[in-house]
Amino acid sequence: MSCQYTQATSVDEAVSALIEAKGEAHLIAGGVALVILMNEKLVEPSWLIDISRIEALRGIDRLPDGTVRIGAAVTHREVAGSDIIAEAFAMVPEMAAEIACGRIMNKGTIGGNICLADPQGDPPIAMLALDATMRAAGPNGTRDIPVREFFVDLYTTALGEDELLQEILIPPMKENSVTAFGKYAARKAMDYTSTISVAVRLIRNKSSGNFDEISLGFGGVGQTPVYSEEIEEILTGTAPSDALFEDVRSKLFNVLEPIDDHLYSANYKRHVSAVTLRRTIMKAYDGTWDGEGVLIR
Amino acid sequence: MTMEVTLNVNGHEHKFAVEPTETVVSILRDRLELTGTHKDCSMGVCGACTVLLNGQPVSSCLLLAPQADNQEIRTVESLEEDGKLSPLQEAFLTFGAVQCGYCTPGFLMTATALLEENPDPDRKEILEALKGNLCRCTGYKKIIEAVESAIGR
Numbered sequence: 014m015s016c017q018y019t020q021a022t023s024v025d026e027a028v029s030a031l032i033e034a035k036g037e038a039h040l041i042a043g044g045v046a047l048v049i050l051m052n053e054k055l056v057e058p059s060w061l062i063d064i065s066r067i068e069a070l071r072g073i074d075r076l077p078d079g080t081v082r083i084g085a086a087v088t089h090r091e092v093a094g095s096d097i098i099a100e101a102f103a104m105v106p107e108m109a110a111e112i113a114c115g116r117i118m119n120k121g122t123i124g125g126n127i128c129l130a131d132p133q134g135d136p137p138i139a140m141l142a143l144d145a146t147m148r149a150a151g152p153n154g155t156r157d158i159p160v161r162e163f164f165v166d167l168y169t170t171a172l173g174e175d176e177l178l179q180e181i182l183i184p185p186m187k188e189n190s191v192t193a194f195g196k197y198a199a200r201k202a203m204d205y206t207s208t209i210s211v212a213v214r215l216i217r218n219k220s221s222g223n224f225d226e227i228s229l230g231f232g233g234v235g236q237t238p239v240y241s242e243e244i245e246e247i248l249t250g251t252a253p254s255d256a257l258f259e260d261v262r263s264k265l266f267n268v269l270e271p272i273d274d275h276l277y278s279a280n281y282k283r284h285v286s287a288v289t290l291r292r293t294i295m296k297a298y299d300g301t302w303d304g305e306g307v308l309i310r
Numbered sequence: 311m312t313m314e315v316t317l318n319v320n321g322h323e324h325k326f327a328v329e330p331t332e333t334v335v336s337i338l339r340d341r342l343e344l345t346g347t348h349k350d351c352s353m354g355v356c357g358a359c360t361v362l363l364n365g366q367p368v369s370s371c372l373l374l375a376p377q378a379d380n381q382e383i384r385t386v387e388s389l390e391e392d393g394k395l396s397p398l399q400e401a402f403l404t405f406g407a408v409q410c411g412y413c414t415p416g417f418l419m420t421a422t423a424l425l426e427e428n429p430d431p432d433r434k435e436i437l438e439a440l441k442g443n444l445c446r447c448t449g450y451k452k453i454i455e456a457v458e459s460a461i462g463r
Binding site: 090 | 311313329330331333352353354355357360363366367368369371372373374376377379420438439441442443
């Protein structure tokens with residue numbers, strides 16, 4: 014099948030092509046997910062719109078209010094090496110550094126990964142835990158979509174067919190917030206099979222040791238990247254304990270809806286997700302501990 | 311549609327009329343007959359087709375020709391100069407880091423990029439750099455030793 018190719022040089026040009034294509038175009042940035050699907054003949058694009066050379070989709074900046082802006086076409090390599098991001102949200106570069114392997118990090122983009130909306134993607138759940146905003150560009154300018162409204166179904170986002178993700182805006186965290194990212198994978202590299210991941214942002218109360226606030230993202234356990242206000246509410250205002258995590262574990266069995274696959278059963282994934290959650294929470298929590306004693310065995 | 315792309319491959323410019331969906335690995339192998347870049351999984355997983363795009367390793371099976379338009383590509387064929395193998399290639403021979411040879415070009419290009427970016431990597435950094443390349447013959451030990459021995463040469 015013949016395919017049209019638009020090398021867009023501006024967001025407007027890309028949006029114009031999207032409008033003209035009436036939903037028939039595929040956006041390509043790094044191509045590390047799309048071209049796999051093309052090689053497998055699962056996608057046969059009739060129109061590709063290349064957005065990787067649009068200057069407005071690049072760059073990592075800290076805005077005056079502390080918000081960190083990441084252009085949609087910023088590569089995983091750039092995210093992993095960004096001091097601006099590392100200073101603001103420690104888990105994000107750590108997460109990016111563990112995506113696939115170096116040669117995929119060199120081409121794959123954070124925006125492409127988020128827009129793929131793969132339930133096993135790592136950037137999406139980091140953004141869920143950080144309450145990021147997805148800024149879309151479309152025919153009427155830009156539109157801000159809260160990340161918790163962005164992932165609507167399997168490989169489906171809230172973007173309209175004439176919209177593209179322009180940038181990701183991560184709001185500054187409140188004082189004393191800490192973050193951590195945890196991943197369970199069969200292999201350290203190229204973990205394209207089943208992975209379970211958890212992203213955590215929390216504030217630990219300095220006197221009580223309770224979680225004053227906690228925000229979570231779960232990967233590999235549903236149709237989309239997943240968050241759960243129910244689980245966050247259970248944890249908020251409590252201190253970590255065996256009983257608390259057992260409660261969370263049993264609730265997670267109802268909340269999470271992973272699929273059985275050739276490696277793991279759905280229930281095994283629920284179990285691993287609960288264990289990964291506990292470990293990742295404690296990774297973040299211990300980092301804020303400035304007193305004595307350990308609450309968790 | 312057919313479009314024209316210009317690829318700078320190993321220091322030489324080539325113009326091609328391509329379908330936009332044509333991958334760089336296909337162009338290298340089928341049009342330029344640079345068959346040192348191996349095609350295997352076509353999913354970016356195995357690393358056999360690794361080339362350097364502007365000095366950085368990428369999977370050429372996941373790189374469409376227009377994505378590489380006016381960019382610099384280096385393949386394994388660029389490592390040998392005037393009939394002389396690169397120190398890394400020599401090290402692969404010395405350490406027996408080659409058995410069937412299918413993965414070798416990918417390892418060589420990944421390790422070449424590592425040593426250009428970080429001339430004195432420790433073992434952990436070597437393992438990290440090579441973690442995405444699969445070898446089903448030698449078991450990696452000899453490959454890692456070969457890279458270590460090529461440091462500073």
